[in-house]
Amino acid sequence: MGHTLEIPESDSSLLAYVESANEFVGRTELELDGTTIQATTYNFTKKVEETQTLPWPKNGLIFVSSKGCKYAEHFLQNGADTTTTYAEELECGSVYVKGTYSKSLTIAAETNLIIDGNITPTGVSDGGTPPGTTVLGLIASDYVRIYHPCSGSGPMGGSLTEPWIYAAMLSTDHSFLVDNYNCGSGLGHLNVYGAIGQKYRGIVGTTGGTGYLKNYIYDERLATEEPPYYLSPLKAGWKIVRETAP
Numbered sequence: 001m002g003h004t005l006e007i008p009e010s011d012s013s014l015l016a017y018v019e020s021a022n023e024f025v026g027r028t029e030l031e032l033d034g035t036t037i038q039a040t041t042y043n044f045t046k047k048v049e050e051t052q053t054l055p056w057p058k059n060g061l062i063f064v065s066s067k068g069c070k071y072a073e074h075f076l077q078n079g080a081d082t083t084t085t086y087a088e089e090l091e092c093g094s095v096y097v098k099g100t101y102s103k104s105l106t107i108a109a110e111t112n113l114i115i116d117g118n119i120t121p122t123g124v125s126d127g128g129t130p131p132g133t134t135v136l137g138l139i140a141s142d143y144v145r146i147y148h149p150c151s152g153s154g155p156m157g158g159s160l161t162e163p164w165i166y167a168a169m170l171s172t173d174h175s176f177l178v179d180n181y182n183c184g185s186g187l188g189h190l191n192v193y194g195a196i197g198q199k200y201r202g203i204v205g206t207t208g209g210t211g212y213l214k215n216y217i218y219d220e221r222l223a224t225e226e227p228p229y230y231l232s233p234l235k236a237g238w239k240i241v242r243e244t245a246p
Helices: 012-016 083-089
Strands: 002-005 023-025 028-034 036-043 048-055 061-065 095-101 105-109 113-121 136-140 144-146 164-171 176-178 186-198 211-218 240-244
Touching: 012 061, 023 036, 095 105, 105 113, 113 136, 136 144, 144 164, 176 186
Parallel strands: 023 061, 028 095, 061 105, 095 113, 105 136, 113 144, 113 164, 136 164, 144 176, 164 186, 186 211
Antiparallel strands: 002 240, 028 036, 036 048
16 A cells, blocks of 8 residues: 655744754754764854854754744855855854764754765764664755855865765755756765655756766665654644555
């Protein structure tokens, strides 16, 4: 019997589960470092950026809320971050993620989740099979994106060559894609070891040789192991909307 599952419309109800110390507001940068997390956020009261090292969330959940977002475009102005786009994004519930992890974790963004570096389990080499039950979830209501600033002459600083991402990723209202996917030269393979859920298929490269070739490997552990709070708290919920009998 086949089932068609309706994708949840938003991840916002995760706010009911996140601990206060692990809820951030506005543009947030997270670098995972095994069992700690370096977080860079904007202090709207002091009007300065602040960086702190945080312990791993006890319940394995981080949520980034929006203060009011003026910027939601995945094609950047002139192909690269500018002072203008950075300022526009400060109030967005967007989170940039990279690094290594040795405990299970879910990171959710009210708008976009942007991957700007390799994301791998601690001690696992690129392409290696992860041991145990440690898994990572990455959720965005809008886009789950691969960071790729680019100009007409090619990729710019920050673009990722042959990246590896070990995670279960979910875009509840849009898709998983590459920024400026049709710009510049090819960057090798986009290596995903995990799973991808999206409302509609996003573009990661073109037949003209821009962006990435796909190398997607399903993590068999996800059949029995889920990242913390990955699906069940979603307000819309996963539900059966059609059944097909043999």
